[in-house]
Amino acid sequence: MPSRASGPNGLQDNSKEGLLFMPVALATLQSRPPSGPSWIHEEKLDGYRIEAVRTEDGVQLLSRNSKDWTSRFPVIAEGVMALPATSAVLDGEVVAVDKRGISSFQKLQKLLEYAEIRDVRYHVFDVLWLNGSDLRELPLALRRELLVELLSYRDARSAVHPTREIELRNGIADPLEQACALGYEGVISKRSDVGYPRGRSPLWIKSKCSKRQEFVIVGYTDPQGSRSHFGALLVAVYDGGRLRYSGKVGTGFDEAALKSLWHDMKPRELSSTPEIESPASFPRNGIHWIDPTLVAEVAFTEWTSDGLLRHPVFKGLRADKSAAEVRRED
Numbered sequence: 154m155p156s157r158a159s160g161p162n163g164l165q166d167n168s169k170e171g172l173l174f175m176p177v178a179l180a181t182l183q184s185r186p187p188s189g190p191s192w193i194h195e196e197k198l199d200g201y202r203i204e205a206v207r208t209e210d211g212v213q214l215l216s217r218n219s220k221d222w223t224s225r226f227p228v229i230a231e232g233v234m235a236l237p238a239t240s241a242v243l244d245g246e247v248v249a250v251d252k253r254g255i256s257s258f259q260k261l262q263k264l265l266e267y268a269e270i271r272d273v274r275y276h277v278f279d280v281l282w283l284n285g286s287d288l289r290e291l292p293l294a295l296r297r298e299l300l301v302e303l304l305s306y307r308d309a310r311s312a313v314h315p316t317r318e319i320e321l322r323n324g325i326a327d328p329l330e331q332a333c334a335l336g337y338e339g340v341i342s343k344r345s346d347v348g349y350p351r352g353r354s355p356l357w358i359k360s361k362c363s364k365r366q367e368f369v370i371v372g373y374t375d376p377q378g379s380r381s382h383f384g385a386l387l388v389a390v391y392d393g394g395r396l397r398y399s400g401k402v403g404t405g406f407d408e409a410a411l412k413s414l415w416h417d418m419k420p421r422e423l424s425s426t427p428e429i430e431s432p433a434s435f436p437r438n439g440i441h442w443i444d445p446t447l448v449a450e451v452a453f454t455e456w457t458s459d460g461l462l463r464h465p466v467f468k469g470l471r472a473d474k475s476a477a478e479v480r481r482e483d
Contacts, residue, residue: 174219175242175281175289177204178350180359182482186328186342187358194319195292197339197359199256200248201473206234207241214247216473222247225265229275232313237306239284245277246315255336258450262469266413271312277304278316280340281349289349296349302374333362363452365468367372368399369426369476370447372431372440373418381408382415386467387440388449389429390481397460398431399481402451405467416442417470434461448474456481 186194197396202217203226212230214223223230226247233243249272251263256276264270280300288296304315319328319340332340344465350356368388376384385403389396396430407416421443429435448471453462460481 174204174206174215174446176352176441177202177217177244177278178357178359179353180436181340181353183277183356183360186340191344192342192347193297193345194332195278195341195343196256196317196319196332196337197318197341197361198246198248199258199338200246200276200318203245203247203275204439205229205241205243205245205277207233207236207238209239210410213290218473218475218478220473222473223272226273226275226312228271228312229273232275232311235308235311236303236313238303240282241280241284241382242282243277243300244279244281245275247273247275249273253336256338258459258469260425263409264296265472266409272300273312273319275279275313276316277313290424293343293349294345297345299467321358329360329362337361338365338393361372361435365452365457366482367448367471367474367479368451369396369479370418370449371396371427371445372442373415374401374436374439380411382411383418383441385444386414386449387436388451388462388465390475390479392430392481395479396427396445398429398435400461400465401436402462402467405452410467414470417447421446432461446476448472448476448479 184204203222204215206213206215207403212223212233213221214226214230229247249261251257251260264272277300280296280303283299301315304313307313319331321331326332328340340358342358344356347356368390371387373387374384374386376382385401387401388399390399423442423444426442427445450468450471451465453465453466455463457463
């Protein structure tokens with residue numbers, strides 16, 4: 154248990170050692186949120202998971218696979234640096250919001266085309282380290298108290314924000330129903346009486362308003378008619394260490410996305426078909442196969458009985474996730 158002090162964030166600074174990336178907790182997918190007094194429910198944000206590591210020397214913004222994104226989000230680094238702490242590790246999500254104030258992954262994707270991005274927010278939902286003390290064994294309820302107090306000192310114009318909890322309104326009793334009515338992507342439910350989970354855990358549950366997940370891009374088809382650059386993406390998921398074909402994604406692209414994706418895929422083309430588990434409908438001809446390293450986020454209506462996507466729509470590339478992590482979410 155960290156020792157108490159009279160500082161603004163209630164913890165004694167008893168360490169000057171350098172901080173490193175702390176592996177982030179991941180949520181388990183369920184169709185409905187759990188219920189009970191020990192659970193809190195937050196808006197499921199539609200952006201990039203970022204861990205902010207603050208020391209006396211500065212701030213590093215690290216993706217969930219520990220890539221350094223500090224130079225891309227200087228306004229967030231400035232906001233974290235301005236907080237009254239000598240050291241901290243914050244867990245949150247970088248988002249771009251639409252006119253309703255709701256996070257939009259597609260808007261964030263467009264902003265990422267620029268070298269330096271300022272029209273973004275960092276929604277912080279946890280604090281793992283503060284002023285020399287490791288907080289990960291503390292219950293979430295106490296970590297949230299410390300986080301709220303820390304963020305209360307932020308400037309009103311700061312890009313750093315606390316995450317919103319789901320407030321039930323208009324007689325709605327279900328957090329997911331409320332989230333979907335407000336236009337959110339879904340709900341993240343967390344046990345408030347336990348420490349910070351290691352890896353993927355049933356202590357954090359995600360429930361979505363629509364089916365949506367990441368897929369590995371394994372190839373693309375030639376464009377037809379007036380379409381430029383390519384026709385459709387071929388996508389897959391890893392299953393038992395091998396790729397399993399999940400279908401074609403031919404919608405959700407504007408002209409800029411077609412051009413950008415084609416420039417990403419063209420240098421990755423392979424001279425032979427990669428090993429992919431596939432149903433009988435797997436395409437065999439007219440495919441440009443690529444090295445399976447790019448990850449796309451795709452929305453769809455359902456899985457078919459033979460493991461293919463129905464009505465898939467491309468939402469954007471996930472530069473913060475590695476292809477080896479991609480599994481079918483059920």
